[in-house]
Amino acid sequence: xxxxxxxxxxxxxxxxxxxxxxxxxxxxxxxxxxxxxxxxxxxxxxxxxxxxxxxxxxxxxxxxxxxxxxxxxxxxxxxxxxxxxxxxxxxxxxxxxxxxxxxxxxxxxxxxxxxxxxxxxxxxxxxxxxxxxxxxxxxxxxxxxxxxxxxxxxxxxxxxxxxxxxxxxxxxxxxxxxxxxxxxxxxxxxxxxxxxxxxxxxxxxxxxxxxxxxxxxxxxxxxxxxxxxxxxxxxxxxxxxxxxxxxxxxxxxxxxxxxxxxxxxxxxxxxxxxxxxxxxxxxxxxxxxxxxxxxxxxxxxxxxxxxxxxxxxxxxxxxxxxxxxxxxxxxxxxxxxxxxxxxxxxxxxxxxxxxxxxxxxxxxxxxxxxxxxxxxxxxxxxxxxxxxxxxxxxxxxxxxxxxxxxxxxxxxxx
Numbered sequence: 001x002x003x004x005x006x007x008x009x010x011x012x013x014x015x016x017x018x019x020x021x022x023x024x025x026x027x028x029x030x031x032x033x034x035x036x037x038x039x040x041x042x043x044x045x046x047x048x049x050x051x052x053x054x055x056x057x058x059x060x061x062x063x064x065x066x067x068x069x070x071x072x073x074x075x076x077x078x079x080x081x082x083x084x085x086x087x088x089x090x091x092x093x094x095x096x097x098x099x100x101x102x103x104x105x106x107x108x109x110x111x112x113x114x115x116x117x118x119x120x121x122x123x124x125x126x127x128x129x130x131x132x133x134x135x136x137x138x139x140x141x142x143x144x145x146x147x148x149x150x151x152x153x154x155x156x157x158x159x160x161x162x163x164x165x166x167x168x169x170x171x172x173x174x175x176x177x178x179x180x181x182x183x184x185x186x187x188x189x190x191x192x193x194x195x196x197x198x199x200x201x202x203x204x205x206x207x208x209x210x211x212x213x214x215x216x217x218x219x220x221x222x223x224x225x226x227x228x229x230x231x232x233x234x235x236x237x238x239x240x241x242x243x244x245x246x247x248x249x250x251x252x253x254x255x256x257x258x259x260x261x262x263x264x265x266x267x268x269x270x271x272x273x274x275x276x277x278x279x280x281x282x283x284x285x286x287x288x289x290x291x292x293x294x295x296x297x298x299x300x301x302x303x304x305x306x307x308x309x310x311x312x313x314x315x316x317x318x319x320x321x322x323x324x325x326x327x328x329x330x331x332x333x334x335x336x337x338x339x340x341x342x343x344x345x346x347x348x349x350x351x352x353x354x355x356x357x358x359x360x361x362x363x364x365x366x367x368x369x370x371x372x373x374x375x376x377x378x379x380x381x382x383x384x385x386x387x388x389x390x391x392x393x394x395x396x397x398x399x400x401x402x403x404x405x406x407x408x409x410x411x412x413x414x
Contacts, residue, residue: 006129009187013128014137016182017121018144020084023176024114025148026155027091028056030172031107033156033231033246034165041165042100046232046369050361052107053228054354059108061350063115065200068342071120076338080124081183083116088176095169118345123338124186126329132269134329135279139265139322146257146318150250153231157246198336203343208393209331212324213347215390218383219287220352223317225376226294228357233298233369238306252307256314260286264319268326276398277391280327284391286319287384295377298370317380327394 006014031038035049042048071079090109097103122138129137152172159168203209230249234240240248264282271278293313297306325341332340356376363372 010128013124013186014140016179016186017125017141020080020117020121020176020179020183021141021144022148022151023084023172023179024087024117025145026152026172027087027110027176028114029149029152029227030156030168031056031094032228033153033242033249034160034168035232036235036242037160037165038103042103044100046361046364047358048100048361049232050228050358052104053224053357055104056107056111057224057349057354057357059111060115061111061346061348061354063112064119064345064349065339065342067116068119068338068345069200071116071123071338071342072335075188076120076124077184077186077188079116079120080186081180083113084176084180084183085113086116087111087113088173088180089113091169091173091176095166095173115345119338119341122325122329122341126326126337127334128187131330132273135265135268135272135322135326136262137322138325138329139261142261142321142325143258145321146261147254149227150253150257153227153253154246154250157231157242157244157250160246161241161243198333198339200339200343203332203336203340206331206397208390208397209328209340211386211390211393212328213344215383215386216324216344216348217352218379218386219320220348220383221356222376222380222383224353224356225360225373225379229360229364229369229373233373234306237368237370238301238303240303248307252311253314256311257318260315260318261321263315265322265326267319268323272326275395277395279323279330280387280391280394283320283323283327284384284387286316287380287387290314290316291377291381291384294380295374298373298377327390331394331397 031052038044038052039046039049067079067083087110090106090113094103094106094110097106122141125137125141126134155172156165156168159165159171231242231245234245234249235242264286268279268282271281275281290313293309293316297309297313300306300309328340328344329337360369360372360376363375
């Protein structure tokens with residue numbers, strides 16, 4: 001099955017969820033391009049700017065699991081719709097902040113709304129499309145993330161220079177009000193009875209899932225550090241203006257990120273047809289190829305070379321998006337998919353992404369931002385190496401499942 005074989009209902013589901021994911025990441029990432037303006041207006045340190053990102057991520061993390069469980073047990077589309085409306089209103093309120101503490105609180109409220117979306121949205125996709133295209137569909141879903149993240153970074157740089165940081169929040173908060181209402185019309189899987197629910201503790205007994213959490217810690221730390229401090233890096237160390245930084249980073253992420261997402265997802269689905277561990281195999285390859293390219297981009301003083309190295313590094317780094325979600329959904333029962341992804345985001349966001357901007361900011365205050373980002377590259381390499389353990393455990397789980405089912409049936413004689 002390919003994309004051209006999707007029916008009208010499947011296309012509608014994918015389109016709405018991609019659009020919501022687009023707005024999700026515009027609202028989430030725009031603040032990073034506004035860091036220089038916020039630092040000037042509120043007289044903030046790098047560590048305080050890191051706290052803005054951490055506040056959002058901590059609330060996002062704490063809300064992910066309970067809202068994912070709510071989505072699995074009651075209504076995925078209702079959780080999504082309410083979450084979109086909530087985070088859009090909170091983004092608008094961010095533009096009204098009169099102090100650092102007020103802005104900190106507003107960004108935390110954005111995290112409440114966004115916690116509702118990704119686990120429920122990914123679960124609806126896996127319920128709507130067949131397993132053989134799962135990584136590609138989840139990759140297409142993440143295209144909205146990359147487009148939204150790049151647009152948020154680009155818009156933040158342009159709007160900060162043209163209008164100021166407050167109008168930037170006002171403008172990006174409005175579209176979510178329409179999309180939140182559309183989300184209430186998404187198809188709802190049949191309601192499941194109490195006996196079919198999977199306790200969270202059962203998910204934590206799946207070794208391959210636990211290994212994904214560990215390797216994902218390091219990988220997410222690296223990726224979020226690049227996103228949070230990329231605009232500051234190119235403005236303060238590479239000689240880009242705010243508008244140039246937004247446009248260059250945004251365009252690079254769109255082109256390289258989209259290509260990487262779809263390449264990784266297509267390779268993952270193809271390898272999944274050949275072996276039980278094939279879907280996960282593509283993830284560490286992308287991480288380990290990307291790391292030296294990203295390191296070289298940090299060290300170069302040439303603008304064109306920085307853009308080229310950053311683009312190729314982003315292409316390979318983006319390979320993991322669709323395959324990671326698809327691998328998690330392969331490992332758990334259908335009725336626990338939103339819960340499993342919510343647990344993944346709880347751990348990754350709270351224990352890794354919430355720390356990345358703050359810790360890198362502290363290192364930047366003590367040394368330089370370039371030195372601080374070297375720690376992110378090291379984390380990326382370690383995450384890629386640890387994902388090799390995930391591959392081994394996925395293979396072992398598949399072999400145990402086959403043995404538990406009695407193995408393959410013998411061929412009929414004569």
